[in-house]
Amino acid sequence: MRLIDRWLARYAEPQEAALEAVRGLKPIVVVTGASQGIGLALARRFGRAGHDVALIARGANALEAAAGLIASDYAVTAMAIPMDVTNPEAIDRITAQLGANGFYIEVLINNAGVGLAGPFAHQSQEAIAHLIDLNVTALTRMTRAVLPDMLARGHGGIINLASLGGLIPGPNQAVYYASKAYVVSLTRALAAENAGRGVRMLAVAPGPVDTGFHRAMGTELSFYRQLLIALSARQVAFESYLAFKLGWHHYVPGLTGKLLQIAVWIIPHALLLPLMGWLLRRRDERPWHDVGNPSA
Known part of the structure; x- marks a missing residue:
């Protein structure tokens, strides 16, 4: 990994002021939407590798329980910070709380997200606005907040959770698929802008994952859930961690996901x-309606 680190930082120019600002502080991995699903699995994977982690989500009880298990299982610091990341002040509050406890953000994992299923014309303005606020605006705001300091130090990393759906328009999940296309595009563009400056940038684009996310959208009866093999959150986290350490910019976990990626390219x-x-069309007997289940 040292050779990879040196290659990824080949143009890095660490600034003394930036290094001085974190002197005496310890690096920590911040994971949003970390109380369950992929976010929790990623927090556990980084904890297993010896990284201190900060778990961010809205539900304090589940967050505290998850952090306690990570701390006891892997003998690392695991902080629980209840926070709604759609709050414009969220990242400043997170950074301040981490600093007060002797940490700075070395890796940011933007995992918090929400889904929305059904025809676009049948979805409420409020549900659409909430999805964009969480999946797009909050992710962009948090990425922008931490990236300059990482570049100034010449090291760090950002993992943005996208979706295989970000590679293709998704009728009947149009806004969700479009939001993930934004995540893929933004992450890959930032990776190109800052290549060789020491900051890893990775967009992870999994297909269906068994986390309860699809059930919350009311899409368990949709054909994609019946026909496509779902990955476990643990497998997604394992493969994503490896892709991140290898310095990849875009990664689709699982063999089925990779085959579907090829299909998207050629069909x-x-x-x-x-x-x-x-x-993607929902096949339950209920009328079409908007459904969302924030993971933050």
């Missing part, structure tokens, strides 16, 4: 989009 959209609409 004409004139055929692919009707197929996606059929796969």
Whole structure:
């Protein structure tokens, strides 16, 4: 890994003022949406590798329990910081609390997100606005807040959780798929802008994962849930951690996900989009309505 680290930092120019600002502080990995699912699995994976972690989510009880288990299982510091990341002041509050406890953000994992299923015209303005606020605005704000300091130090990393759906328009999950396309595009662009400056930038794009996320959207009866093999959150975290350490900018976990990625590349959209609409259409007996389950 040392050779990879040296290559990734080949153009890095650490600034003394930035290094002095964190002198005496310890690095920590911050994970949003960390009380369950992929976020919790990633926090555990980094903890297992010996990293101190800070878990961010809205539910204080679940967050405290998750942090306690990580601390006891891996003998690392695991902080629980209850916070709604859509609050414009969230990242400043997180940074201040970490600093007061002797830490600075070395790695940021933007995992918090929400899904929305059903025809776009049947979804409420409020549900759409909330999805964009969490999946796009909060992620962008937090990324922008930490990236300059990482570049100034010449080291650090950001993992943004996207989706395989970010590679293709998704009829019947249109806003969700579009939000993940933004995450993929932003992350890869930032990786290109800052190549060789010591900051790892990774967009993870998993297909279906068994976390309860799809059930919360009311899509358990959709054909994609019946036909596609779902990964475990633990497998996604394991593969994502490895991709991050290797310095990759974009990664699709799982063999099925990689095959689907190839299919997205080669099947004409004139055929692919009707197929996606059929796969994603909810088949429960309830009327179409907007459903969201924030993981933050």
